Amino acid sequence: MAKEPIKEQSNNPVKSNIGDVMVVGGGISGIQASLDMANMGFKVYLIEKSPALGGKMAQLDKTFPTNDCSMCIESPKFNEASRHPNIEIMTLTEVERVEGEAGDFKVTLINKPRYILENKCTGCGVCAEYCPVRVPDKYNQELSNSKCIHVYFPQATPLKSYIEPDKCLFLQNKKCQICVGVCEKNAIDLYQKPEKIEIEVGAIVLAPGYQVFDPGLRNDYGYGKFENVITSLDFERMLCSTGPHEGEIKRPSDGKHPKKIAWIQCVGSRQVIPGGNSYCSAVCCTYTQKQVILAKDHDTDIEAAVFHNDIRSFGKDFERFYQRTESLPGVRFIRSYVSVGKELPKSKNVTIKYSTTDDGVKEEEFDMVVLSVGLNPPENVDELAEKFGIELNSHSFCQTGPVNSIETSRPGVFVSGAFQGPVDIPESVMTASGAGALVGQLLARRRGKLARKKAYPLERDVSGEELKIGVFVCACGANIGRVVDVPAVVEYASTLPGVVHAQQSLFACSTENAQQIADHIREKGLNRVVVAACTPRTHEPTFRETLREGGINQYFFDMANIREHCSWVHSTEHEDATEKAKDIVRMSVARASRLEPLEEFELPVDKRGLVVGGGLAGMTSALSLANQGFEVFLVEKDSELGGIARRLRYTLEGMDVQAYLADIASKVYKNPLIHKMTDSTITETSGYVGNFTTKVKTGEMVREIQHGISIIATGASEYKPTEYLYGQDDRVLTLLELEERIAKKEQKVTNAQSVVMIQCVGCRQKDRNYCARVCCSQAVKNALKLKEINPQTDVYIIYRDMRTYGFREDYYREAADKEVKFIRYEPDDKPQVEVVEEGGKRILRVTATDDIMGKKIALDADLLALAAAVIPSASSKEVSRLFKVPLNPDGFLQEAHVKLRPVDTAGDGVFLCGIAHYPKHISETVSQALAAAARAAEILSNKSVIAQGSICEVKESECIGCGACEAVCKYGAVQLQKKEKGKKAVVNPVLCKGCGLCNAKCPTQAIALKHFTDDEIFAQIDAAVKAPAKAPELVETR
Amino acid sequence: MVARRDFEPKIIGFLCNWCCYAGADLAGVSRYQYPPNIRVIRVPCSGRVDPAFILRSFSNGVDGVFMGGCHLGDCHYITQGNYYALSVMHLTKKLLEQVGVNPKRLRLEWVSASEGNRFAQVMIDLTGQIKELGPLGVGEGIDANRLKLKLEAVTRLVPYIKILERKRLRVRFETTEEYDRYFAGDEFKKLFRDLIADKLRTEEIMLLLREKPMSVEEVSEALAISPSEASSYLNHSARQGIVRFDEAQKRFVLADVKEQVLS
Structure with missing residues (x-):
């Protein structure tokens, strides 16, 4: 059988240079934007200038705050993108020119030579073995070498070699052609020339990402001079099993394992000196904590010291992550500015000078120093801006709108990810999806016109075939291989009954390996596939698709979880873990032997959406969906739209919130596709993705609506303080109340001589263990406003950590420059507020410890504003129950995946956005609301959704009509019907959700949950303790 | 009843896909370490667990059976299978007791998708507990053949x-x-x-x-x-x-x- 790449084989693409959207940048943000838009029915060109997709995320070892393996969660996306019929990936490609306007751009691209024929190269790596030229490996931050011809990294998509032209002996001096000789596929073409390509698209999404700050330019902290001073990205590669030392932390000078490591925060960030960046890079605090945890995982004896300014743990679950790091033995967080002293000549250790209030100035020696470098604008950003005709902000990041951070200054050109400014992965993913929504609005009329459907080979009928199981055991780099003896597991697997093929894979999830599995299915006639790797909860869909591509039913697949459930949890017990892995594989093979082919079917999609909550988030989502052409029900419990944003007057950046709110509300009111339902609540919701039924109660009237998706944007509340005399003295306000009074120009405010603000009221404490994210910026915003009204007003902000992350840092600095006084307090020494009678006046006095002076100071306040936390709304529990969206420990709605599915929920077709998810700023809310609209539109754009095959079926001859199944099925999917031989249970496959409760209740085994049948589970139970003597027959025996 | 140090119990665990299995995944992601005794079978819902699964496990000679589901009220399905799982557990414990198997060999716990540490802790506790009980039958002082017969009877x-x-x-x-x-x-x-x-x-x-x-x-x-x-x-x-x-x-x-x- 011919080994053609699947895409060409199954799709027969029409060669055309016309698309809908061009995404520039193949990092996580660009990939996500491409996938979203492709799923909506747009043809996407994904342009990446490096040889492979992945961007910076592909270089990270783990991601905070869950410490998920970065590559493991990103690589399935490579796979998805490269297989998507609506995505054309072009690597080693850069944009030369952009002409035209929104809806009608002509983009000229330069495709640089790879010197490899992509359709012939298999990525086998033989060329790299023979290549005589060693070059520093860029993927590994040049900490190790690779060859001049090589594959960029093990999971690279496309998995093709490439040649670095300026190092190649042939391309430089026509001297060597060894690679050409050793390549069996004749895939090397040293005479390739750059190619110019013109492509027409309607919109452009810019996702060029960022580059890390280079401390070498100024030899910051001895970097570039002292060998053992490295950057955090260098360290990230060291931590990684695919890194320069296969996951061992070795210091550059002597390759020894460092025992004492220092991290220095804010390198290149929060600096106003030349060569530094004044903004905060937003991610470094938390990535450093991650690195400390991982370093301790590698070697528990490591002593870590983190020299920091404010700890900015402003994201969801970051506060706990910080506490987890801080509580590790041998970890110190030291609040101090530092300077690097010297490199000790013999040990090459580095000394750091710092000072603390208690100990004064100290100099301490470390084995290695990690610089937590910040995020810079992408390379050649000025050129990039010029080519695309967009404006940059003062920090040379993309200039975006004050509310909508996805719009650039040029209509039709959108921006997502870190080119907006320093952001983390979920934010990059959200803005990517959000860009999809804006493109969907712009190009609504051409949606679906260029889209193609993926065609699969005809499914082979395997009935009557003898069992042919293929087992693929993944080493997952070293994630599994370091603990489990993978070759031994492979050998064992090959002895199991029914197994005809067993092999090892370095990364089972790579596109290349998927291709291999598909090939083996065809060539060896495999009719069952077991992949022993990670958890099926994330990777099963990928492999099922591989089976479809191989031409067999996708349910002939089982996954043996030997990573999460084995190598990662028994990391020091090599033998036991290997034995366990064998058992898991044996159970999986036993199960696979009994798997049956199942059919999936298409369910029609009701193309209307429901948005719950009419605040800023809900209105934004609803309006975007309507502008993409979908009907929307917008349900709001209040009589007015606007939510908590009605209490905000201006933003830090100076936007008039009420004007914006009035504008969007009027657009919502005027849009004929949006059905507004105010004073309304939801009493019941049922159904499934594509077909929901929801009861909405307005007054006494209950209306039933049908819709295909739900977006939850139910907002949050302001904490009502019980501390600091709030409610007892009318001079004590919350920040929101202060803002309202400033806006009203109340005399009490305008005449105030002294205003004190206390931060972290009601959160960052035991019962609400999170940071409310927005309060620091709110405090600075109001402080600046007070100074604007009256520069003579004394403003004091009593804080724990100022968390003005990103560009908000500029305003923090501005406030300090304008003499706003910042006084830091420790949680165990909170400020005291009292009313004292002096000279016949009742004085509101705030006492706090000034940590720099080390003594108590008393401030008499005309007004005291409390930064009251943002807390989950009172309805969040009810919303969680109705829509089956779990709450996180703090009571906010939980997304499906912290990093890569930030607006999805556990339930298909149910999305979330806004501060119901977590406190956030207005522009962040808008991005997330647009993202939810995009994810929803992906469903609504399609005529149907696919219903899974794992549902119940009844064997009528066994059914005694007892009704046990009907009684427990709350979905109403099982009903007794009169048949010839009496009452029999009948399953409605559309309603069945596959929980299998009826199966467990049936006394005669007449009703069975497909894919989790008694037979399959008994096989696993039996295989858990012993190997079956021979292969079971494939005959249905139940 | 004497705990044998060299005794490594065999445990089968039925984990619901949405909570406990995900919690076990998170334990892995977070690298929480626990003893390698459990063999996991993924089920869509703890309500899918049939008493026959538990009895079959013991008939095969495993020393402990674990059921893991979502916390009450958190079931992914509106059928709330975890409430039924609770009844199945109690009833099966009683059956086990009746045939002379120590009911402590069966344990049910709620572990949410975010409780990786809890999953690991439960595994540590469970393994320790089953170790103390000793091998199936031996711990109970019941003859292997008689146990087999009794388990078969109850299965029927x-x-x-x-x-x-x-x-x-x-x-x-x-x-x-x-x-x-x-x-x-x-x-x-x-x-x-x-x-x-x-x-x-x-x-x-x-x-x-x-x-x-x-x-x-x-x-x-x-x-x-x-x-x-x-x-x-x-x-x-x-x-x-x-x-x-x-x-x-x-x-x-x-x-x-x-x-x-x-x-």
């Missing part, structure tokens, strides 16, 4: 128990404590004794007689019950026409009728 009763459960034993409370109380209470004890215990004994006797004819004394010895008890069961079964006394052999034999476990 599962269809009957399912019907019975629905008609007479189905309860629904809001908290695990209420379930604990009910299944430890007199009402349940009486129902169990009247409806299941006798049936189970009869089933055991039938399995014994299937192998060979036996006298009252032999039955009493094989099942470790008093001769009068054995005699009473045998006579009762004889009246029902399930067994008969074969005068020639002076032993009880299986009557030549179809076994009717569903009667």
Whole structure:
């Protein structure tokens, strides 16, 4: 059988240079934007200038705050993108020119030579073995070498070699052609020339990402001079099993394992000196904590010291992550500015000078120093801006709108990810999806016109075939291989009954390996596939698709979880873990032997959406969906739209919130596709993705609506303080109340001589263990406003950590420059507020410890504003129950995946956005609301959704009509019907959700949950303790 | 009961896909370490776990069975299968106790998708607990063959128990404590004794007689019950026409009728 790449084989693409959207940048943000838009029915060109997709995320070892393996969660996306019929990936490609306007751009691209024929190269790596030229490996931050011809990294998509032209002996001096000789596929073409390509698209999404700050330019902290001073990205590669030392932390000078490591925060960030960046890079605090945890995982004896300014743990679950790091033995967080002293000549250790209030100035020696470098604008950003005709902000990041951070200054050109400014992965993913929504609005009329459907080979009928199981055991780099003896597991697997093929894979999830599995299915006639790797909860869909591509039913697949459930949890017990892995594989093979082919079917999609909550988030989502052409029900419990944003007057950046709110509300009111339902609540919701039924109660009237998706944007509340005399003295306000009074120009405010603000009221404490994210910026915003009204007003902000992350840092600095006084307090020494009678006046006095002076100071306040936390709304529990969206420990709605599915929920077709998810700023809310609209539109754009095959079926001859199944099925999917031989249970496959409760209740085994049948589970139970003597027959025996 | 240091128990765990399995995944992602004794079987919902799965596991000689589901109220499905799982656990524990297996060998815990640390802790506790109980049967001081027979007998009763459960034993409370109380209470004890215990004994006797004819004394010895008890069961079964006394052999034999476990 011919080994053609699947895409060409199954799709027969029409060669055309016309698309809908061009995404520039193949990092996580660009990939996500491409996938979203492709799923909506747009043809996407994904342009990446490096040889492979992945961007910076592909270089990270783990991601905070869950410490998920970065590559493991990103690589399935490579796979998805490269297989998507609506995505054309072009690597080693850069944009030369952009002409035209929104809806009608002509983009000229330069495709640089790879010197490899992509359709012939298999990525086998033989060329790299023979290549005589060693070059520093860029993927590994040049900490190790690779060859001049090589594959960029093990999971690279496309998995093709490439040649670095300026190092190649042939391309430089026509001297060597060894690679050409050793390549069996004749895939090397040293005479390739750059190619110019013109492509027409309607919109452009810019996702060029960022580059890390280079401390070498100024030899910051001895970097570039002292060998053992490295950057955090260098360290990230060291931590990684695919890194320069296969996951061992070795210091550059002597390759020894460092025992004492220092991290220095804010390198290149929060600096106003030349060569530094004044903004905060937003991610470094938390990535450093991650690195400390991982370093301790590698070697528990490591002593870590983190020299920091404010700890900015402003994201969801970051506060706990910080506490987890801080509580590790041998970890110190030291609040101090530092300077690097010297490199000790013999040990090459580095000394750091710092000072603390208690100990004064100290100099301490470390084995290695990690610089937590910040995020810079992408390379050649000025050129990039010029080519695309967009404006940059003062920090040379993309200039975006004050509310909508996805719009650039040029209509039709959108921006997502870190080119907006320093952001983390979920934010990059959200803005990517959000860009999809804006493109969907712009190009609504051409949606679906260029889209193609993926065609699969005809499914082979395997009935009557003898069992042919293929087992693929993944080493997952070293994630599994370091603990489990993978070759031994492979050998064992090959002895199991029914197994005809067993092999090892370095990364089972790579596109290349998927291709291999598909090939083996065809060539060896495999009719069952077991992949022993990670958890099926994330990777099963990928492999099922591989089976479809191989031409067999996708349910002939089982996954043996030997990573999460084995190598990662028994990391020091090599033998036991290997034995366990064998058992898991044996159970999986036993199960696979009994798997049956199942059919999936298409369910029609009701193309209307429901948005719950009419605040800023809900209105934004609803309006975007309507502008993409979908009907929307917008349900709001209040009589007015606007939510908590009605209490905000201006933003830090100076936007008039009420004007914006009035504008969007009027657009919502005027849009004929949006059905507004105010004073309304939801009493019941049922159904499934594509077909929901929801009861909405307005007054006494209950209306039933049908819709295909739900977006939850139910907002949050302001904490009502019980501390600091709030409610007892009318001079004590919350920040929101202060803002309202400033806006009203109340005399009490305008005449105030002294205003004190206390931060972290009601959160960052035991019962609400999170940071409310927005309060620091709110405090600075109001402080600046007070100074604007009256520069003579004394403003004091009593804080724990100022968390003005990103560009908000500029305003923090501005406030300090304008003499706003910042006084830091420790949680165990909170400020005291009292009313004292002096000279016949009742004085509101705030006492706090000034940590720099080390003594108590008393401030008499005309007004005291409390930064009251943002807390989950009172309805969040009810919303969680109705829509089956779990709450996180703090009571906010939980997304499906912290990093890569930030607006999805556990339930298909149910999305979330806004501060119901977590406190956030207005522009962040808008991005997330647009993202939810995009994810929803992906469903609504399609005529149907696919219903899974794992549902119940009844064997009528066994059914005694007892009704046990009907009684427990709350979905109403099982009903007794009169048949010839009496009452029999009948399953409605559309309603069945596959929980299998009826199966467990049936006394005669007449009703069975497909894919989790008694037979399959008994096989696993039996295989858990012993190997079956021979292969079971494939005959249905139940 | 002596804990043996070299004894590594075999444990099978039925984990619901949405919470406990995800919690186990998170334990992995977070690198929480726990003993390598459990073999996991993924089920969509803890409500999918059939008493027959648990009995089959023990019949195969595993030393412990674990069920893991979502916290009450958190079930991914509106069928709220975890409440049913709770009943299945209690009922099966009682069955195990009845056949001489220490009910502590079966354990059910709620572990959410975000409780990786809890999953690891539960595994540490569970493994320790089963280790203390010793190998299945040995810990109980019950002969392997007799245990096998008894487990088979109770397995054969599962269809009957399912019907019975629905008609007479189905309860629904809001908290695990209420379930604990009910299944430890007199009402349940009486129902169990009247409806299941006798049936189970009869089933055991039938399995014994299937192998060979036996006298009252032999039955009493094989099942470790008093001769009068054995005699009473045998006579009762004889009246029902399930067994008969074969005068020639002076032993009880299986009557030549179809076994009717569903009667």
